[in-house]
Amino acid sequence: MVNLLLENGDLVVIEQSDFQQLLDVLAERTYQVVGPTIRDSAIIYDEMTSYTKLPIGWTDVQGKGTYRLKRREDDALFGYTVGPHSWKKYLHPPVSYLWRTNTTADGFQVTTAIEEPPKLAFIGVRACELQAIAAQDQVFLQGRFVDADYKARRENIFVVAVNCVQAGGTCFCASLKTGPKATSGFDLALTEVLTGTNHYFLVEIGSSAGADVMQAVTHQPASPAQIEAAEALVEATTQQMGRTLEPLDLKELLYNSYEHPQWDELGERCLGCGSCTMVxxxxxxxxxxxxxxxxxxxxxxxKKWDSCFTMTFSYIHGGNVRTPLRSRYRQWLMHKFATWLDQFGRSGCVGCGRCITWCPAYIDITEEIRAIQESTNKQEEKIGGKL
Amino acid sequence: MENFEQLLAAHSFFKGIDAKYISRLAEQATPVSFKAGEYIFHQSEKARQFYLLNEGKVAVEVPTLVHGSITIQTTGQNEILGWSWLFPPYTWHFDARAMEATNALVFDGEWLRGQCEEDHELGYAFMKRISETVVNRLQATRLQLLDVYGIHF
Amino acid sequence: MLPHLFRVHQVHRETVDTFTLQLDPVDERGAVSFVPGQFNMLYLPGAGEVPISVSGDPAQAKHLTHTIRSVGAVTKVMDKLKRGDLLAVRGPFGTHWPVEEAEGNDIVIIAGGLGLAPLRPAFYQVLSDREKYNKVVLLYGARTPQDLLYRHELERWRGLLDVQVEVTVDSPVGGWHGDVGVITTLIPRGHFDPARTVALVCGPEIMMRYTVMELEKREVSQNKIFVSIERNMKCATGFCGHCQLGPIFICKDGPIFRFDLVKDWLGKRDI
Structure with missing residues (x-):
């Protein structure tokens, strides 16, 4: 093994047979490793000490309102895309305690309930998910107020990203330029290459912590051919992606579409279950x-995850502001693609497709947005025709 | 007389009206004063007066069987009082009572109606101002009915 | 951010469902200083936390004052507080009324119902710096005379010679000798020069919308009108997402806004 010190941006290769070392090295550095694994017929994120807990040889088949696991013809470790879980469950837990009180002789006292967060290593973070973490960083860390709990959790993670080498059935990251390749926000980024008897990972070092970990894992410098093979796989993913969403001028279009009939139509179809907001x-x-x-x-x-689809979300004394379902759906979609841009300077959507897969009413946001875009274009044509 | 012209010209109701009408109206204006508590008119009486309020405050009231008089609206300085003289049957719908010492200029409604019929330009200018007042009061009444300070808005 | 403990110094009943709490900090961590228009998150164990505007005098540094309407699960529990009871407070949060920025101008304060509570600190400040303003007008409307807040103070303010105070009610039950009519009817009667007027408006949204229309009739420009907006709020720090109005987070971008900057959002249905 060539013992050169690794640096940020370096590309190395680890063989599949050495993959367990990565988990072991992280464990040695007191990280609790969490990554994708199969539970209840879905790929979710959970703790693991052995890479064999990964969904080896499995893939997911996703579509509008459908999610199925299927056997692959190979033993890829990361041959699937994203499931119902996302990493926010670790950084922004579904339930967290802020403070507790206990009765005292003359009233009560308040003590913090925020606990020391675990030191976690995320294995298999996709490009869209890195973007999602960056989006939540803006919400919790980069405004006037800082969420101390999120900050503590966020500073305590090690991120092993995985570039997607196949597109999921509902993904549209390519059109939003949020994937399929991880470009920042990781300590290590892997591209899994599996051809014939070759099974290796091209590893990009993304931080000094990443370099330090890789130093301890058996690796080789990446050859130009290996780099090219990995790049070709990611490029093919972009080409494969069936769904697109055109973000150009979308904010302005939506801001002018608050009374679009599509919202009424959505209000009829949407069940208000809030699944999209949970995933x-x-x-x-x-x-x-x-x-x-x-x-x-x-x-x-x-505090507990809430959904803008619930009736009481907008409750002020006297009643709810957003009573019709159309207005609640509109709030969600407007937030992702219009108001989020004004709030945080970026889109609130990363193109992961989860809301499409997990919508029991088969609502596909890319289709809904296209419907609004196309109807508006048609209207413009009509007006143009008259003049 | 000049004094009345000044009062008319300065009153919000006649804001922007042609000066020639000011002098014509001033000739027919009569100053009136009411003491606090004094009734200006009563409901179901013949309505013949148009009041241009210059000072003070007037309550428009409705007498009830067991609750005494209920004020439905108050009007005052720079506002007008009374429009029932404009339309048949020329009868006051409500009572009007001075809440404090009140000064007004009063016009004979019959004479005013005649002037408006004779000179439609004056009639139009006058009706425009009356209808604006009516619209303002209608809008205010609608809001009053809504209970806008309640917990439902 | 942990809430700090305050002890109830006094409970004053304002109306049948509204009360004012004067709170004393239990230790040096509890802050009583604030800028008029700001709010605190008030917390009772087991009941929950609610955003309530500070309604006291910003110049006095002893108590923290909040006027609360008992309408929800949390405020109904707060309604049972007595002198000596504890309450926990986070804050103050939010933007403030442009009281200092309005110096040199006429200042018109227009409150509807409970809306006088967040405006009272602004009025206190204006009164204490009276010479810095030209005309000062307070217009206040409530449903009935029994719904008026701070009745004794209103009487005192009405006696001031250098301030115009007008109060009106929709429904004059119970020996009311003042004006009757909705708040907008007072605006034409306000003695202020629209060209140099800053207006501070607070009340239910519908009341504020019509008030602004009436101010516009008098040609007060929209960028001189300020409103306070209320939405569901759980955190006050922009994290919970509840208080969004279009791209606006009421908790950290508001609650006080220049009207022209929010008017497009206030006019939209179910937003």
């Missing part, structure tokens, strides 16, 4: 709860 890796809304223990002595104030 969305950028959705960040929460509500709060207070619970009292059975003795009445202690209480806990927690």
């Amino acid at each position: 969305c890796p950028t959705c960040f809304c929460t509500t709060t709860h207070d619970t009292i223990d059975v003795t009445g002595e202690t209480t806990a104030h927690s």
Whole structure:
């Protein structure tokens, strides 16, 4: 093994047979490794100490309102795309406790309930998910206020990204330029290459922490042919991607479409279940709860993922602001593709396709946006014709 | 007389009206004063007066069986009082009571109607101002009915 | 961000469903300083947390004052607080009324219903710096005389010679001798020069919309009109997402806004 010090931006190769070393080295550095694994017929994220817990030889077949696991003809470790989970479950947990109170002689006292976050290594973070993490970073870290819990969690992770070498059935990252290749926000980025008897990972070093970890894993310098093979796979993914979403001028178009009939139509089809907001890796809304223990002595104030599809989300004394479903769907979609841009200077959508896969009413946001785009174009043509 | 012309010209109701009408109206204006609590007119009486309020405050009231008089609206300085003289049966719908010492210029409604019929230009200028007042009061009444301070808005 | 403990110094009942709490910080961590228009998150264990505007005098540094309408699950519990009880507070949060920015101008404060609570600190400040303003007008409307907040103070303010205070009610039950009519009817009566007027408006959104229309009739320009907007709020720091109005986060971009900057959003249905 050539013992040159690795640096940011370096490309090396690790053989599939040495992959377990990566997990072991991370464990040695006291990281709890979490990555994709199969549970309840879906690929979700969970703890693992052995790479054999990965969905080896499995892929997912996704479409509007459908998700199936299928055997692959090879033993790829990362031959699938994203499932119902996203990494926000670790960085922005579904439920977290903010503070507790306990009764004292003259009232009560408040103590923090925020715990020391675990040191986690994420294995298999896709390009779209890195973008989603960056989007949530803006919400929780880069505004006037900083979410201390998120910050502590965020600073405690090691990110092993995986470039997608096949497009998922509902993905549209290529048209949003949020994938399929990870470009930043990772410590290591892998591209899995599996041809005939070759099974290796091209590894891009993304940070000094990444370099330090890779140093301890058996690796070789990447050859031009290996780099080319990996690049070709990622490029093919872009070509394969069936769905597109045209983001050009979309914000302005939507801002002018608050009363578009498509919202009425969506209000008819949408069930208001909020699944899209739960699986969305950028959705960040929460509500709060207070619970009292059975003795009445202690209480806990927690926050919990919330959805703008619930009726009470917009409740102010007297009633809800967004009562019709059309207005709740509109809020969600407008937020992703219009208002998010004004709030954070970027889109709230990363093109992962989860909301399409997990919508029980088969709503496909790319189709809905296209319908609004096309009807508006038609109207413009009509007006043009008259003049 | 000049004093009345000044009062008319300065009153919001006649804002922008042609000067020739100001002097014509001023000739027919009569100053009136009401003490606090004094009734200006009563409902179902014959309505013949158009009041241009210059000072003070007037309550438009409706007498009830067991709750005494209920004020439905108050009007005052720079506003007008009374439009029932414009339309048949020329009868006041409500009571009007001075809430404080009130000064006004009063016009004979019959004479005013006649002037408006004779000179449609004046009639139009006058009706435009009356209808603006009516619209403002209608809008205010609608909001009053909505209970806009309630918890539902 | 943990809430700090405050002890109830006094409870004053304003109306049948509204009360004012004067709170004393339990220790030095509890801040009572604020800028008029700002709000705090008030918390009771087991009940929850609610955003409430500060309604006291910004010049006094002893108590924190909040006027609360008992309408929801949390505020109904707060309605039971007595002197000596504890409450926890996070804040203050949000933007403020442009009270200092309006110096040298006429200032018109227009409140509807509970909307006087967030405006009272601004009015206190204007009164204490009275010489810095030209004309000062307070217009206040409520449903009935029994719904008026701060009745004793209103009486006192009405007696001031250098301030025009007009109060109107929709429905004058119970020996009311003042004006009757919705708040907008007071605007033509305000003694202010529209060309040099800054207007601060607070009340239910519908009341604010019509108030602005009436101010526009008097040619007060929209960029001199400020409104306070209310939405569901869970965190006050832009994280919970509840208070969004289009691209606006009411909690951190507001609650006080220049009207022309938010008018497009206020006019939209179910937004």
